[in-house]
Amino acid sequence: MKRSLITVVLFIATLTSCSTVPTTSVVGVRYDGLYCGYNPAESPLTTYYLRFYPDGAVVAVSSTGRPPDVARWLSREDPQACRGQYHITDRAIRFTTRGLLCAEDYSGTVSPSELMLRSHSRQNGYEVTLPYKFVPTAFLR
Numbered sequence: 630m631k632r633s634l635i636t637v638v639l640f641i642a643t644l645t646s647c648s649t650v651p652t653t654s655v656v657g658v659r660y661d662g663l664y665c666g667y668n669p670a671e672s673p674l675t676t677y678y679l680r681f682y683p684d685g686a687v688v689a690v691s692s693t694g695r696p697p698d699v700a701r702w703l704s705r706e707d708p709q710a711c712r713g714q715y716h717i718t719d720r721a722i723r724f725t726t727r728g729l730l731c732a733e734d735y736s737g738t739v740s741p742s743e744l745m746l747r748s749h750s751r752q753n754g755y756e757v758t759l760p761y762k763f764v765p766t767a768f769l770r
Contacts, residue, residue: 657741658717663696663703664744664761678703679744679761687715689726689733700766722746 658681666677678699680688688710692699705712711726711733722744723736737746737758744761 657739658715658722658744659763659765662763662765663700665696665764666746666759666761668757668759677748677759677761680704681715685714685716687713687724687726689713689731696764696766700768704768 660681660683664679664681666679667674668677673693675691675693676696676699677691678689678696680703682705686705688703688705688707689712690699690703690707690710703710708729711728711731713724713726715722715724717739720738720740721736722739725732725734732751734749734751735746737744742763745758746761747756747758749756
């Protein structure tokens with residue numbers, strides 16, 4: 630009786646230790662920073678930022694600010710940010726963001742340090758494929 634009770638307690642402890650929320654998902658999308666994409670053909674140089682959340686939410690914004698500065702204000706509550714839900718299958722990622730001034734479709738691949746994403750604007754038809762490098766950041770919001 631005592632031995633089976635210990636086995637049950639150890640089993641429950643193992644299950645509960647697996648339920649914590651990690652800073653990365655199995656395929657490498659990170660939640661503790663921003664993904665930054667640059668298009669060198671644009672002038673002035675604009676950075677495209679993506680922030681992912683463990684619940685599947687993603688926010689996107691473009692800015693000339695640096696990652697630490699953008700991290701201070703970029704959140705899912707930001708009225709300027711475009712919002713969506715991302716979906717990952719194996720190494721493939723897909724999401725659509727919408728907001729007051731945007732509607733974009735994204736698709737691409739996930740690797741440990743970057744995303745390679747093709748974006749398509751639903752507003753003007755512009756398409757581009759860019760690498761989005763991960764930058765760890767401290768979020769204030």
